Amino acid sequence: MMRGIGHIYMALSAIVLALPIVVVCGAALNGGRTMTFPPREPTLARFGEFFIYETVWTNALGNSLIVAFGAATLAVLLAWPIAYLLWSTGSRLSQVLAGLGSLPFAVPPIVFGVGLGFFWGFTGGLGEIWAGVVSHAILLMALPLVTISIGLRAIDRAHLDAAATMGATEAVTFRTVVLPQTVPYTISGFFFVLVLSFNEFIVMFFVSASSYATVTLQIFNSLRNGYTPTMAVAAITFIVVSVLVFSAVARWGDLPRLMGADQSRN
Amino acid sequence: MSVADGIDPPLGEETAPARAPFRWSRVLPWGLTALIALFCVVPFLLVIAISFGRKIEGAAWVWDFTFENYQRFFVGTLWPDEVTFLYLQQLGYSFWYAVIASILAVITALPFTLALTRLSRRAQAAWLVFILSSLSLSEVFIVMGWDILLSNNSGLPALFKSTGLTDWLKAVGWFDTLREWGLANPRNVKFKTSEFATILTMSYLVWPYSVILLYPALSRLDPSLSEAARTMGAGNLTVLRTVTLPSVRLPLFGTTLLLFVFLLGTYVAITVFADPSKHTTAVAIYSNVRGANLNAPFGATQAVILLVSASVCLVLGHTLNRWSEAR
Amino acid sequence: MSGLVLKGITKRFGGTLAVEQADLTFEEGALTALLGPSGCGKTTLLRMIAGLEAPSTGSITLGKRNITDLPAHKRKFGMVFQSFALFPHLNVRENVAYSLTISGASKTAAAEKASTLLDLVQLSAMGDRRIGELSGGQRQRVAIARALAQEPDVFLLDEPMSALDAKLREEMQVELRLLQQRLGITTIVVTHDQREAMTMADSIVVMSNGRVEQVGSPQDIYHRPENAFVADFIGKANFFDGVAEAGGIRVGDQTLVSKSKFHAGYQVRVAIRPERAALDDAEGPNRLPATITFVRDLGPHREYHLDTAIGPMVVEYAIGEGARPMKTGDHVEVRLPPDALHVFPHPTAAMAAE
Numbered sequence: 040m041m042r043g044i045g046h047i048y049m050a051l052s053a054i055v056l057a058l059p060i061v062v063v064c065g066a067a068l069n070g071g072r073t074m075t076f077p078p079r080e081p082t083l084a085r086f087g088e089f090f091i092y093e094t095v096w097t098n099a100l101g102n103s104l105i106v107a108f109g110a111a112t113l114a115v116l117l118a119w120p121i122a123y124l125l126w127s128t129g130s131r132l133s134q135v136l137a138g139l140g141s142l143p144f145a146v147p148p149i150v151f152g153v154g155l156g157f158f159w160g161f162t163g164g165l166g167e168i169w170a171g172v173v174s175h176a177i178l179l180m181a182l183p184l185v186t187i188s189i190g191l192r193a194i195d196r197a198h199l200d201a202a203a204t205m206g207a208t209e210a211v212t213f214r215t216v217v218l219p220q221t222v223p224y225t226i227s228g229f230f231f232v233l234v235l236s237f238n239e240f241i242v243m244f245f246v247s248a249s250s251y252a253t254v255t256l257q258i259f260n261s262l263r264n265g266y267t268p269t270m271a272v273a274a275i276t277f278i279v280v281s282v283l284v285f286s287a288v289a290r291w292g293d294l295p296r297l298m299g300a301d302q303s304r305n
Numbered sequence: 306m307s308v309a310d311g312i313d314p315p316l317g318e319e320t321a322p323a324r325a326p327f328r329w330s331r332v333l334p335w336g337l338t339a340l341i342a343l344f345c346v347v348p349f350l351l352v353i354a355i356s357f358g359r360k361i362e363g364a365a366w367v368w369d370f371t372f373e374n375y376q377r378f379f380v381g382t383l384w385p386d387e388v389t390f391l392y393l394q395q396l397g398y399s400f401w402y403a404v405i406a407s408i409l410a411v412i413t414a415l416p417f418t419l420a421l422t423r424l425s426r427r428a429q430a431a432w433l434v435f436i437l438s439s440l441s442l443s444e445v446f447i448v449m450g451w452d453i454l455l456s457n458n459s460g461l462p463a464l465f466k467s468t469g470l471t472d473w474l475k476a477v478g479w480f481d482t483l484r485e486w487g488l489a490n491p492r493n494v495k496f497k498t499s500e501f502a503t504i505l506t507m508s509y510l511v512w513p514y515s516v517i518l519l520y521p522a523l524s525r526l527d528p529s530l531s532e533a534a535r536t537m538g539a540g541n542l543t544v545l546r547t548v549t550l551p552s553v554r555l556p557l558f559g560t561t562l563l564l565f566v567f568l569l570g571t572y573v574a575i576t577v578f579a580d581p582s583k584h585t586t587a588v589a590i591y592s593n594v595r596g597a598n599l600n601a602p603f604g605a606t607q608a609v610i611l612l613v614s615a616s617v618c619l620v621l622g623h624t625l626n627r628w629s630e631a632r
Numbered sequence: 633m634s635g636l637v638l639k640g641i642t643k644r645f646g647g648t649l650a651v652e653q654a655d656l657t658f659e660e661g662a663l664t665a666l667l668g669p670s671g672c673g674k675t676t677l678l679r680m681i682a683g684l685e686a687p688s689t690g691s692i693t694l695g696k697r698n699i700t701d702l703p704a705h706k707r708k709f710g711m712v713f714q715s716f717a718l719f720p721h722l723n724v725r726e727n728v729a730y731s732l733t734i735s736g737a738s739k740t741a742a743a744e745k746a747s748t749l750l751d752l753v754q755l756s757a758m759g760d761r762r763i764g765e766l767s768g769g770q771r772q773r774v775a776i777a778r779a780l781a782q783e784p785d786v787f788l789l790d791e792p793m794s795a796l797d798a799k800l801r802e803e804m805q806v807e808l809r810l811l812q813q814r815l816g817i818t819t820i821v822v823t824h825d826q827r828e829a830m831t832m833a834d835s836i837v838v839m840s841n842g843r844v845e846q847v848g849s850p851q852d853i854y855h856r857p858e859n860a861f862v863a864d865f866i867g868k869a870n871f872f873d874g875v876a877e878a879g880g881i882r883v884g885d886q887t888l889v890s891k892s893k894f895h896a897g898y899q900v901r902v903a904i905r906p907e908r909a910a911l912d913d914a915e916g917p918n919r920l921p922a923t924i925t926f927v928r929d930l931g932p933h934r935e936y937h938l939d940t941a942i943g944p945m946v947v948e949y950a951i952g953e954g955a956r957p958m959k960t961g962d963h964v965e966v967r968l969p970p971d972a973l974h975v976f977p978h979p980t981a982a983m984a985a986e
Contacts, residue, residue: 157348
């Protein structure tokens with residue numbers, strides 16, 4: 040009985056959750072310039088505009104890709120030593136570092152965005168795309184920090200002792216035991232940053248200083264002029280990317296464990 | 306020590322203690338500290354420093370150490386002759402929207418997450434993909450979707466009209482109630498602009514987050530607890546009330562706090578769905594720093610106040626989650 | 633190279649003393665068991681021998697070489713861990729070849745050595761399996777092969793049987809002992825199971841509370857326990873507390889004849905193995921009236937639980953031994969042969985004496 044109600048509730052939640060997404064997807068098919076649902080004069084022309092013809096969108100898509108991949112790589116590279124330090128020493132310093140590293144993600148992004156706007160203004164990075172990459176890497180570093188820490192904690196400490204009794208120095212143990220066992224967690228962290236960077240726009244708004252735009256930023260900027268169906272195509276693209284990425288994480292990583300599920304029950 | 310005397314001394318390179326650390330392990334922490342301080346701390350310090358700065362009319366701003374901005378925020382520029390609470394009111398709206406939306410999200414996400422943790426591992430993974438995809442979806446897209454759904458000439462109002470629901474509401478007399486609540490104009494229901502639409506969208510925005518945040522606590526619930534209660538004659542609802550809810554009370558509260566902090570910074574949903582007279586501090590920060598007003602110090606002041614509110618809630622939420630995990 | 637010698641090894645963790653003043657010699661080629669209840673410091677001692685923990689004081693020498701400060705990866709003592717600690721990201725062959733791979737051996741040499749070792753532990757066909765596909769017993773064999781691959785000076789095993797079920801455990805104990813004798817390698821096994829220690833070991837080190845209680849052959853330890861702890865921990869024993877007198881021990885209102893070496897008036901504890909007490913008509917001292925309170929038939933032997941004037945005790949008979957079967961409620965006489973009585977200082981008196 041209870042179980043049945045649970046399933047019905049889950050289904051209802053899923054419908055509400057999907058509702059605006061479905062509407063946006065439908066709106067992408069509009070023939071005219073206005074967003075209506077259900078779409079009028081359905082056409083696929085908007086997809087061509089977004090991916091091929093309109094340079095505003097193709098440039099924005101390029102910038103989004105550069106920022107997302109750059110930020111994901113940088114965030115993982117920054118998070119690894121902190122997570123490793125936290126795991127291997129557990130020192131006070133490493134705890135403080137992990138806490139500070141997660142700070143930008145924890146506070147409202149508009150505050151960090153304003154701060155980074157000032158910061159790049161003084162250091163000369165304002166409006167540079169590399170500054171955007173660094174900004175997103177810092178903002179989202181908390182995610183690989185968490186996934187890598189989960190991965191490290193999953194390693195049996197006896198494995199390290201075993202390696203040592205077989206002649207492995209700490210460096211060799213790191214390369215042959217720690218690193219291979221944490222690869223799935225590192226990749227998950229990378230993907231989390233990738234997807235969230237793709238979708239972030241407030242921080243990007245403050246650090247880009249209107250000299251370049253990512254896709255979400257482009258949409259944000261044209262907010263006051265109203266939505267166009269081409270933007271809906273962007274939305275579809277992003278949803279598809281998210282679903283693909285998280286499916287990959289679920290397929291090759293342990294998604295329930297990453298989300299903190301109890302390990303003793305399967 | 307007569308026996309030890311005859312023993313070869315250990316080789317020089319082997320005198321390191323068991324488990325020799327990396328050579329670069331001395332340098333690494335300090336390099337990292339410098340990097341983290343530069344990128345994670347300096348921006349916040351800059352915001353705080355600039356909040357004490359002064360705007361020059363017709364120009365940018367200069368460094369200073371004045372409390373003018375804070376005075377303006379709390380009581381207005383002309384204090385003590387004249388007092389305005391405009392900015393405090395904006396902060397009030399920030400809190401109001403965020404509180405209601407986060408509570409709504411947690412209450413509706415709780416039964417969902419509870420049902421989710423009882424599924425098989427594979428089914429859980431599939432649902433998590435769906436939840437995470439929706440979680441990562443940009444605020445601009447979500448607002449876009451709800452905007453289409455709620456705008457006056459398409460979506461729900463059009464649906465109400467064409468299905469005759471509007472006429473039915475008028476006939477029953479509920480339409481007048483809706484008008485009193487600001488959810489209808491003389492001809493049809495309208496959701497833009499309204500607090501209802503604002504809070505609905507904000508709640509939707511954090512709903513997947515609340516599932517993800519509640520998931521660990523709920524998945525660790527020991528099923529034998531509720532089974533034990535059942536063997537003692539407790540019905541489903543009694544189990545929920547006397548066993549399940551009390552044991553997730555702290556994570557529930559902690560999650561609400563985290564969502565609340567997240568929602569303090571909401572921007573797009575407010576500008577699209579809220580009446581300009583009911584805009585929030587986040588919107589004011591935007592218009593001061595990059596928008597029409599161009600008063601960076603005052604924007605920074607508002608950011609500091611938002612930051613302080615957020616930090617207090619974060620620390621509180623973190624402590625609560627710690628507590629609940631320790632038990 | 634010859635044996636491994638520990639001198640004055642002490643290990644402190646913060647304020648607690650995990651191992652106290654251990655002086656031990658491990659003969660070359662012998663199998664020594666470190667036996668004791670959990671938390672007695674035996675695993676800490678093994679980890680210090682492996683180089684995974686540094687002793688607080690004391691020295692460890694291998695042959696003539698002082699290895700106290702040598703880190704684990706330079707000692708290269710092969711070790712089998714309680715959880716086996718097999719690397720899940722490597723297959724069976726890669727696990728076995730690990731020590732060779734990281735020391736830069738050629739691929740062919742490593743593979744050759746790995747197959748030799750897999751033959752040795754009878755897993756030749758399993759080389760390409762993943763660790764997750766193996767049973768508990770197979771995992772243990774892989775762990776043993778892996779630890780032996782580096783041809784260690786000393787072979788260490790930390791509770792190697794604890795992850796196996798009871799039947800498999802007995803088989804593996806015999807198999808491991810045969811393997812060890814064939815290779816003639818100095819081996820140290822940590823265990824809390826006295827049967828396991830007695831099955832495999834040339835020499836047993838009994839430990840409790842961080843201290844070495846007794847060192848000796850399995851027979852020594854069983855038949856000539858040096859203190860009450862060893863008598864209690866190894867096998868079963870009946871205990872009676874009493875006071876030493878001239879020519880015997882006074883327990884309650886009875887006096888037991890015994891070759892006690894204690895001064896009169898000394899607080900002592902007397903122990904007797906259940907199979908050494910007798911319910912028979914044979915002549916001799918120390919005959920006590922008793923009532924049978926419970927009979928337990930365990931197949932190979934039968935246990936009689938008795939109530940006597942000096943307290944409850946258990947007597948054990950192998951099936952076929954002890955002619956007439958008795959039942960609960962029977963009044964009998966139990967005989968405690970003086971040479972079967974072990975007399976120790978009473979633990980509290982022993983502690984006060986220190």
